[in-house]
Amino acid sequence: MGPAILRPMALPVETFFLKPDAEGTLQTQIRQLVAEGILAGRFRPGEKLPSSRKLAEHLGVSRITVTLAFTELLADDYIVARGRSGYFVSDNAPEPPHFPAKAAGASTVDWSRAIGQRFTSLDSFSKPADWADYRYPFIYGQADPTLFDSANWRLCALEALGRKDFDALTADYFDSDDPKLLDFIARQTLPRRGILAKPDEILLTLGAQNALWLTAQVLLTQRRTAAIEDPCYPALRGILEQSRCHLHAIPVDGDGLPPANLPHGTDVVFTTPSHQCPTAATMPMSRRHELLERAERDDFLIVEDDYEFEMSFLKPPSPALKSLDKNGRVIYVGSFSKSLFPGLRLGYLVGPAPFIREARALRASVLRHPPGHIQRTVTYFLSRGHYDALVRRMSRAFHDRRTTIDRAVNAHGLTVAGRGSFGGSSLWMRAPDHIDTRDLAARLAKSSVLIEPGHAFFGDPNPPKNFYRLAYSSIPTPRITEGVALLARTLAEMG
Structure with a gap:
C-alpha cells in the first residue's frame, strides 16, 4: 500500500462574506476580502479557494464578477490556478508578519515639556466632515459632485498613467516641476490675470496654504513685521504666528485693505485684493496703485492671494495686483483647489526668480514636489479644455x-x-x-x-x-x- 496523498485543505465558502458598508465595486470587494485573508494569515499557501460558481452563489453575485476578481488575484500572484483542480493560495503570496502587533504601553514622556513648539491653537477653523x-x-x-466633470478627470488620470508618461509618473523631480504644467500656467493661466512669467518665476505648491507657508518662511523672521487684513483667512494668521514675526492686523473696509493704515516698518503685506477673505470686497484700481506706490516708497513686499478669480459670473474681475507691479514687489499665489476640488491640493507661486529659487529649495527640503501623477493629470485636464x-x-x-x-x-x-x-x-x-x-x-x-x-x-x-x-x-x-x-x-x- 503506497503512502497517503495529502490533499490541500479547502477553505469553506462560509469564510467569505461581503461587508454591508464596504466600498468599491463587487469585483473589488471580492478581490479585497481574499487579499486581506492572505495578508492576515487566515488563508495559507496551498489552501484551496471555493470555486467561482460556489462563491458566486454564496455571495449572491454573478459568476463573471468572481472570475474577474480571481483573474486580478492571479495577475498579482496571490492565487494560482491548477489545471482542473481550481484556485489555490499561491506559495509566492505575500506573507503575514512573523511577530504579533502590540499596542504601545502607557507613555512615560512628559509631553508638556517635550514639545518644543505648539501648533494646535494656530488654526481653530474647521468644517464638519459630514x-x-x-x-x-x-x-x-467644498466640491459639488453635480458640477464636477468626474468622467473627463478620470480619463485624464488614466492617460497620465500611460506608458508615454511613465517618467512623469514615477520620476523624482527633486526640486523641479512638470514642465508641461509650468508651460500651460505660463502661457494660458497667468496671462488671463495680466501676468507674464518665465518658468524660473513659477513654483508649484500643495495648494495655496502651502504657498503662503513657503512665502512666510522665506520672507519673515522674528525681527520682521507682517501686516494682514482683519478679518482674514484664519490659516494665514496661524502661519504668520508660527513664523514669530511682528504681526499687525489692519481692519478692512468696503474696498478691502486701506494702504494708508499700514504701520511704518512693515516688511510684508498679505492681501486678497480681488476677492477679500471673507468679506468679498474688491479693492478698486486707485487703491491698488496706492498700495503699490506705498510699497515702493516704504520698501515692503506684497503677497497677493488671488483666489476665486475664475468665479466671475457677474462682471470680469479686475486685473491682478501682480499685473500692475513694475518693480517686482508682488508675489502671487494661485490655486486649482478652489475651482477643481479642495482635495487636489495643487497651487502655485509666481514671483521674482531669486525668491522662487529659495522657495523651491525650501520645498525640496520638506516635501520635494507635488506628486507627478497629479501634476500630469491636471496638465491634461487643463490642456484638453475640460477645466474651462x-x-x-x-x-x-x-x-x-x-x-x-x-x-x-x-x-x-x-x-x-x-x-x-x-x-x-x-x-x-x-x-x-x-x-x-x-x-x-x-x-x-x-x-x-x-x-x-x-x-x-x-x-x-x-x-x-x-x-x-x-x-x-x-x-x-x-x-x-x-x-x-x-x-x-x-x-x-x-x-
Missing part, C-alpha cells in the same frame, strides 16, 4: 444660486455685510449685535442647516460674535430659499 449629509450646507469651499468647460458650468450654476440667495436674503430682511462684486461663492453676513453665531450655528445644525460662524476670521482675542459666512457653492439652488427661511426663523426665535 457636511454633505446636511440638507442645507451653506458651507464654503468646468469653470463655465460652475459659473452658470453659481449665478443661479447667487440670484436665488440674494432674493431669499432680501425677502427675510437679513443683513449682508459683504458680497463679491464680480461673483464668488459666498456672502459675508451680519446678525443682530446680541447674536453669537456659534450658538446660531448649533441651533441651525439641528435643522440640517450649516453656516460658518465668523469668529475665527478675526485676530482680536475678543472678536465680534455676530458675523457668519453663507456660501452657496455646495447647495442645490432649489434648497437655498428653504434653507434661508430656516435661518431667518431661527434668528427670530433668538430674539
Whole structure:
C-alpha cells in the first residue's frame, strides 16, 4: 500500500462574506476580502479557494464578477490556478508578519515639556466632515459632485498613467516641476490675470496654504513685521504666528485693505485684493496703485492671494495686483483647489526668480514636489479644455444660486455685510449685535442647516460674535430659499 496523498485543505465558502458598508465595486470587494485573508494569515499557501460558481452563489453575485476578481488575484500572484483542480493560495503570496502587533504601553514622556513648539491653537477653523449629509450646507469651499466633470478627470488620470508618461509618473523631480504644467500656467493661466512669467518665476505648491507657508518662511523672521487684513483667512494668521514675526492686523473696509493704515516698518503685506477673505470686497484700481506706490516708497513686499478669480459670473474681475507691479514687489499665489476640488491640493507661486529659487529649495527640503501623477493629470485636464468647460458650468450654476440667495436674503430682511462684486461663492453676513453665531450655528445644525460662524476670521482675542459666512457653492439652488427661511426663523426665535 503506497503512502497517503495529502490533499490541500479547502477553505469553506462560509469564510467569505461581503461587508454591508464596504466600498468599491463587487469585483473589488471580492478581490479585497481574499487579499486581506492572505495578508492576515487566515488563508495559507496551498489552501484551496471555493470555486467561482460556489462563491458566486454564496455571495449572491454573478459568476463573471468572481472570475474577474480571481483573474486580478492571479495577475498579482496571490492565487494560482491548477489545471482542473481550481484556485489555490499561491506559495509566492505575500506573507503575514512573523511577530504579533502590540499596542504601545502607557507613555512615560512628559509631553508638556517635550514639545518644543505648539501648533494646535494656530488654526481653530474647521468644517464638519459630514457636511454633505446636511440638507442645507451653506458651507464654503467644498466640491459639488453635480458640477464636477468626474468622467473627463478620470480619463485624464488614466492617460497620465500611460506608458508615454511613465517618467512623469514615477520620476523624482527633486526640486523641479512638470514642465508641461509650468508651460500651460505660463502661457494660458497667468496671462488671463495680466501676468507674464518665465518658468524660473513659477513654483508649484500643495495648494495655496502651502504657498503662503513657503512665502512666510522665506520672507519673515522674528525681527520682521507682517501686516494682514482683519478679518482674514484664519490659516494665514496661524502661519504668520508660527513664523514669530511682528504681526499687525489692519481692519478692512468696503474696498478691502486701506494702504494708508499700514504701520511704518512693515516688511510684508498679505492681501486678497480681488476677492477679500471673507468679506468679498474688491479693492478698486486707485487703491491698488496706492498700495503699490506705498510699497515702493516704504520698501515692503506684497503677497497677493488671488483666489476665486475664475468665479466671475457677474462682471470680469479686475486685473491682478501682480499685473500692475513694475518693480517686482508682488508675489502671487494661485490655486486649482478652489475651482477643481479642495482635495487636489495643487497651487502655485509666481514671483521674482531669486525668491522662487529659495522657495523651491525650501520645498525640496520638506516635501520635494507635488506628486507627478497629479501634476500630469491636471496638465491634461487643463490642456484638453475640460477645466474651462468646468469653470463655465460652475459659473452658470453659481449665478443661479447667487440670484436665488440674494432674493431669499432680501425677502427675510437679513443683513449682508459683504458680497463679491464680480461673483464668488459666498456672502459675508451680519446678525443682530446680541447674536453669537456659534450658538446660531448649533441651533441651525439641528435643522440640517450649516453656516460658518465668523469668529475665527478675526485676530482680536475678543472678536465680534455676530458675523457668519453663507456660501452657496455646495447647495442645490432649489434648497437655498428653504434653507434661508430656516435661518431667518431661527434668528427670530433668538430674539
